[in-house]
Amino acid sequence: MAEADKSQVGLCGLAVMGQNLALNVAEKGFKISVYNRSGDKTDNAVARAQKEGLGDNLVGFKDMGEFVQSLAKPRCVIILVKAGAPVDATIEGLAQHMEPGDIIIDGGNEWYENTERRAKALEEKGLLYMGMGVSGGEEGARNGPSMMPGGAKAAFDVIEPIITKVCAQTDSGPCTTYVGPGGSGNFVKMVHNGIEYGDMQLISEAYDVLKTVGGLNNSELAAAFNEWNAAELDSFLIEISALILAKEDDQKPGEGFLVDKILDKTGMKGTGKWTVQQAAELSVAIPTVASSLDARFISGVKDERVAAQATYMSAGLEPADAEVAALTPEEKQQLVDDVRAALYASKICSYAQGMNLIRAKSNEQGWNLDLGEMARIWKGGCIIRARFLDRIKKAYDRDADLPSLLVDGEFAKELVERNDAWRRVVTSAINAGVATPSMSSSLAYFDSYRRGRLPANLVQAQRDFFGSHTYERVDMDGWHHTVWSDMNSADSITTSGYSA
Template identity: 45%
Template sequence: MKDIGILGLGVMGRNLALNIAHRGFGVSVYNYTPNETEEFVAKHMQGEDISAFYDVESFVRSLKSPRKIFLMIMAGKPVDNMIEVLIPLLDRGDLIIDGGNTYYFDTDRRMRYLEDKGLLYLGVGVSGGESGALNGPSLMPGGSREAYALVEDILTAMSARTEAGPCCTYVGNGSAGHFVKMLHNGIEYGMMQSMSEVYDIMRNVLKLSADEIGDVFEKWNEGDLNSYLMEISYRIMRKKDDETGKPLVDLILDKAGQKGTGKWTAEASLDLGVPAPSLYVAVYGRVMSFFKDERQRLSELVKKEPSDSVISRDALISDLENSLLFSNFVMYSQGIWLMNEASRVYGFEIDTAEVLKIWKGGCIIRARMLDLLIDIVREDRDNFNLLGSEKALSFLRDRLPSMRRVTMAARDHYVPTLVHNTALDYIFSMIEADLPANLTQAQRDFFGAHTYSRIDKEGIFHTKWE
């Protein structure tokens, strides 16, 4: 009898199965299409404590009680369909784990549905891609503590490890795990967009080659900008196309895809009333990239007249380093605010410092900056968006001049910087005591009698403006 079953043998599923087996646990595997199972058996199962099955009934019977089944299948309707297949085969107290990028409201719905049938359910965020799945991902499990206790030893054993411990922790109640994974991906969208903006400035303003940009990225990765995304980016810059010998990045069509988690993050920020503009526009950056033909047509109709002012290469690169640190901090800050508000509204009971700790290894947004963020969070657990910390404000103040120069240089040269501009405007808004929303509210009262408050006396007021 095996300790756990992996249902779904795509890239992530088969690598998680191997990872768990390497940690000393017995694994059963099953895939809806037999050819995937056959390929896995032929290529990967030699010498592993893994048993493969070609029918779901035998797969379920092979598991120790209470059974633990890890679904690694496409999110959405396929998960609902597979749950219906499994229900008649399971006993009370058995556990289904969803490791996909699932919409957190779907996770809540499934938990309630299965609870009525005496079954346990965990929504587990899994980050790290193919390599992380095999060698140790960052895992974000959410649900009941009873459900987590059944697989805590397996999840912590298979996760990545840093000096702070395993990159797995009980995230919180209900759909907390999938919410936090969604938020992780929203921050990931923002970090990737901000890096692409810096890359764009270096190639179009400083006219640097891909190799030269790779050198800059590698140097930055040795300092405060150290991160997984920076590491892979300098390697990307140096990769040459086998056919042409040109930098491969220069040959890739500028249309970025997306799977939906960034959009869900933006929607959650609006639903919860938490400002996260940098995460929001990162999604729109990908959306606009998809309109290649329209952009190409308009680029030929509008004459660009970039500034002819002399720009110091070294000075701008230094400013870009600071602006990227500024932007990344702001995106983490917006994400943390959103996570804290979701925890309050939905009763997740998330420990923010613990989440940041498990993001230090295995996941896509792991970065040296997380140490600073953890320190700020631990100083004041009620600092909901980090900006109440003098340490945070000092970090941003020191880099604000660079941020302003970078955004101005980008505008002077017609380079779009969606994330950088919104990060700067976000901070400008958050440090402004008097925003022009008084005019907005007066307009609302004028056309819709929506009323307003006053700064000089208590009460709710409405004016007949004409």
């Protein structure tokens, strides 16, 4: 086959995401070769391409060697297989057929250190490697996802003309950029998913408060979410939540709404857990994301929760949804407005936490990541796409060294405006026995961050009491230790340059 007739890119792994991304690439006018370990998925991809009139641009292969040889040099292969050992096995297979200068790009959700390990190993063979987070689910992969490539800059330069057309397009440009070196692309995608956990939990809490405290029915809930999506809460997750709430049971027509029939147990794939673990390693507070992860954990112990409800009902404590208070139309509307404000304020805190985590990792690794650019490429295609991401981009454009979105003038003004409503919602939920872990955590984060003095002085004194960890004083230099057990003694030790 002449070099000019070969495919411009290859894609290995034809599950839902891979197949849809391959069709997207073909639709944008690029010739793509596809391969899957099981040949039936290759056949399915080719059949779909033929059906959609894209057959000339998508060619299927069932032999990995032939697949690699079908690519124009430098050969570039995007792999979309399950993280971990399957990625290593796929890389090993591809590398046997590739030459120095060829490129492998992992488009899955992968631990960033695995990407760096693989890049180093492939570098010894002369191959270039990238980890590229792809967000948007099945629909995004087919019509335009957000793409977060990190790793070898030379590899990005080769793939850039393709992914800038394949990704989502917004008024700010294509939803991709060169994120940075090493595993930065995977890390940014991981934090994106952590923010996604927080967003989903916050929305579910808003739904719970309106339904349980306000007594709104599904039609009223869907209407409220549609109204929110037309204003500052405009986002993919709010949009689909309105559609979910309005969906009638399609398996048992005439028997109510589908969402009410879904078991209240939430699954997860690990990126939220990684985000929380990294925050702990870097000493970055992300309580909104952490509480959303805890909420998923506690949802998983369904049998225990059912038993606990019975235990407390027998002791005279009814669950929150045992009796919903009847509100007047005016009171309902006030609650809807308050929850809208509380959700938006909590969302600002959640994104601020995620951006702080990205910055901390960037500083640790020397990645020099552009936080405003990260917000920009999330404006379209990805799961957390939202109108206010454009305003996050502008906040970092105003001050690239902004310590937190919470101290940006515009966001600070909005938080002040929503402060009272935010507190009313959390208080009403607590009084009704409705758990709002992420909304409450966001409020606590806000209150802690804007307070010049916290009770950490007592915690540090306790640490010094039982562990001689020393403490600093507000009125003296150096580190100090006190013999706390003798309350009448003024004995203390002042040390210089010693920290806990």
